[in-house]
Amino acid sequence: MSLIQEVSSFLTHEADLLDQGNFEAWLELYEDDALYWVPSSPEQTDMKGQVSIMLEDVPLLKLRVRRLSHPRAYAVTPKPATIHLIGNINASEEDSLVMVSSKLIMTQVRDNVATSLSGAVTHHLKRSEGGFGIKLKRVDLIEAGGTFSAISVPL
Amino acid sequence: MLTIDEINNIAGVDGMQARAYTDPDIFELEMDQIFRRAWIFIGHDSQVPNSGDFIRTRMGVDEILLVRQPDSSLRVLSNNCTHRGTRLCAVAQGNTKSFVCPYHAWGFALDGVLKAVPDIESYPGSFDIKDKALHLISAARVESYRGFIFASKATAGPNLYDFLGRMTEAIDNLLDRSPDGEIVMEGGHFSVRYHGNWKLHHENANDTVHPGYVHESSVTSARQAEGGVTPQDELVDRGQTKGMMASNGLTAKDWNAIELNGLPQGHSFMGGFYKSGLLAPQQSDAAIETYREALEASHGKEKAAKILGMDRFNNLVWPNLNVNAQFHQIRVVYPVAVNETIIKGYCFRLKGAPDEIFYRAVRFLGTLVSPASMIFSDDLEIFGRVQAGLETGSLDRLDSRRGIKTDQKNGNALQSTTSSELPLRTQSKAWRHWMSPDT
Ligand code: FES
Numbered sequence: 001m002s003l004i005q006e007v008s009s010f011l012t013h014e015a016d017l018l019d020q021g022n023f024e025a026w027l028e029l030y031e032d033d034a035l036y037w038v039p040s041s042p043e044q045t046d047m048k049g050q051v052s053i054m055l056e057d058v059p060l061l062k063l064r065v066r067r068l069s070h071p072r073a074y075a076v077t078p079k080p081a082t083i084h085l086i087g088n089i090n091a092s093e094e095d096s097l098v099m100v101s102s103k104l105i106m107t108q109v110r111d112n113v114a115t116s117l118s119g120a121v122t123h124h125l126k127r128s129e130g131g132f133g134i135k136l137k138r139v140d141l142i143e144a145g146g147t148f149s150a151i152s153v154p155l
Numbered sequence: 156m157l158t159i160d161e162i163n164n165i166a167g168v169d170g171m172q173a174r175a176y177t178d179p180d181i182f183e184l185e186m187d188q189i190f191r192r193a194w195i196f197i198g199h200d201s202q203v204p205n206s207g208d209f210i211r212t213r214m215g216v217d218e219i220l221l222v223r224q225p226d227s228s229l230r231v232l233s234n235n236c237t238h239r240g241t242r243l244c245a246v247a248q249g250n251t252k253s254f255v256c257p258y259h260a261w262g263f264a265l266d267g268v269l270k271a272v273p274d275i276e277s278y279p280g281s282f283d284i285k286d287k288a289l290h291l292i293s294a295a296r297v298e299s300y301r302g303f304i305f306a307s308k309a310t311a312g313p314n315l316y317d318f319l320g321r322m323t324e325a326i327d328n329l330l331d332r333s334p335d336g337e338i339v340m341e342g343g344h345f346s347v348r349y350h351g352n353w354k355l356h357h358e359n360a361n362d363t364v365h366p367g368y369v370h371e372s373s374v375t376s377a378r379q380a381e382g383g384v385t386p387q388d389e390l391v392d393r394g395q396t397k398g399m400m401a402s403n404g405l406t407a408k409d410w411n412a413i414e415l416n417g418l419p420q421g422h423s424f425m426g427g428f429y430k431s432g433l434l435a436p437q438q439s440d441a442a443i444e445t446y447r448e449a450l451e452a453s454h455g456k457e458k459a460a461k462i463l464g465m466d467r468f469n470n471l472v473w474p475n476l477n478v479n480a481q482f483h484q485i486r487v488v489y490p491v492a493v494n495e496t497i498i499k500g501y502c503f504r505l506k507g508a509p510d511e512i513f514y515r516a517v518r519f520l521g522t523l524v525s526p527a528s529m530i531f532s533d534d535l536e537i538f539g540r541v542q543a544g545l546e547t548g549s550l551d552r553l554d555s556r557r558g559i560k561t562d563q564k565n566g567n568a569l570q571s572t573t574s575s576e577l578p579l580r581t582q583s584k585a586w587r588h589w590m591s592p593d594t
């Protein structure tokens with residue numbers, strides 16, 4: 001299998017887990033020292049002095065996932081249905097790290113209201129036995145800097 | 156226009172009528188009577204430091220430009236060309252020498268005066284470029300209280316200082332927290348939309364009963380998290396998010412003890428509720444100690460302790476500003492339509508304080524006001540459900556009587572002795588006042 005094929009099936013798997021609402025399994029794809037980042041503005045480099053839509057390490061992602069399964073997490077009750085559509089995948093391997101860029105369109109329908117978010121995604125993947133582990137996921141939304149409705153399902 | 160009797164009935168002492176949240180005609184009237192007359196927060200000095208600096212923002216539904224003048228005064232201009240109404244400026248902020256309309260190139264000076272009309276010869280003699288009606292209509296009054304800029308479209312009315320009343324304490328406290336006595340809006344902002352009336356935001360912000368219920372999912376998740384809610388330096392946010400989420404889970408008894416104050420102008424403020432953990436006022440670490448020393452060097456030990464000890468959370472300036480001095484944040488309410496509102500959140504760098512103190516304010520803003528916030532998203536959801544419920548028309552009047560018998564007078568303010576709905580009553584009183592035809 002080519003690198004692109006390998007990476008593409010991994011990314012598709014990640015998207016499927018999110019769309020199935022299987023957030024626990026989704027989180028398993030992340031390395032212990034992983035970072036999940038949705039910057040608030042394009043080309044943001046500053047994590048500390050500039051707000052982020054999401055800047056979460058694994059303990060925080062665990063918190064988020066635990067909340068998503070709470071019966072009274074009102075923002076996700078009723079549960080949203082989502083499609084995470086991935087394309088335009090490119091990948092390159094340097095030492096033990098695979099750098100992936102892709103495009104994401106996420107459509108969400110909840111309570112008959114459809115919303116969508118789109119962005120450019122960067123994954124830093126570490127090879128492990130049987131596949132990859134995510135070290136970094138960064139989603140640069142084209143909506144960044146604008147007005148959002150609540151975002152409850154991870155991108 | 157509604158008559159005084161109708162106004163008094165809509166904003167009854169026991170609760171607002173549902174139509175105040177759902178009737179587009181009432182919303183229009185609110186824009187005229189409140190957002191085009193009362194003092195509306197529009198920005199901070201540090202957003203427009205130099206001559207020609209401007210931001211594009213809104214007063215109610217009117218799009219405006221806040222412009223720094225060459226003499227360092229401020230003007231509020233309409234962002235609509237006086238030729239054919241075209242939106243003049245489409246960028247969020249910038250620096251300019253003039254505003255030129257993209258359509259037929261009418262040019263306006265920084266103070267809104269019409270300076271250039273191409274082919275002016277073809278106009279009749281009745282067309283006078285000096286005619287005030289052709290200038291960008293500006294808010295009649297622009298005043299700042301220690302860098303917080305407010306505007307009013309009414310030529311007469313209370314001055315800003317009297318309008319703010321005791322809310323100046325919150326702004327003073329925020330400024331006092333800077334060792335240099337200066338704050339700068341920095342670190343970006345959030346803009347979040349909800350499907351609901353603008354009044355729902357301020358009504359919720361000082362509602363001390365809802366956190367235990369609306370935020371139960373985040374309270375429970377935070378409590379179950381590994382490592383408890385003590386600071387953990389190895390975490391990306393030192394555990395701040397977890398601490399903030401857990402704090403909403405005070406017991407009803409503890410919430411009852413958090414003091415609420417309602418002021419005659421419609422403003423209200425609540426005491427702090429971060430009683431333990433890394434956001435509690437008594438919390439200390441290396442960054443806080445360096446900061447405290449800087450503050451003591453400027454103010455002296457005693458005053459510095461007083462400044463840092465002022466433990467308040469939401470300071471609601473009616474109708475559209477929420478100051479959280481302790482965590483160096485503000486939130487601003489922008490009505491869009493009767494059932495749609497935008498909330499923007501900003502934070503400040505305290506000049507003279509360590510960078511780390513600023514980073515914590517940035518983090519706080521992210522945890523609380525990001526569209527992906529695990530806390531705020533549940534509030535937004537509830538606003539939507541309130542709106543949906545009211546739009547069915549099945550409820551005539553919302554109930555805001557909780558605590559009405561036990562509130563106590565403190566000077567011209569009302570003070571709670573329980574988780575009272577006094578902030579709601581305070582806000583509806585201001586609504587009654589400004590909506591009345593003879594105010
Ligand atoms: S509309 Fe602005 S110049 Fe004509």
Ligand SMILES: [Fe+2]
Pocket residue numbers: 359365366369370530534
């Ligand atoms: Fe809340």
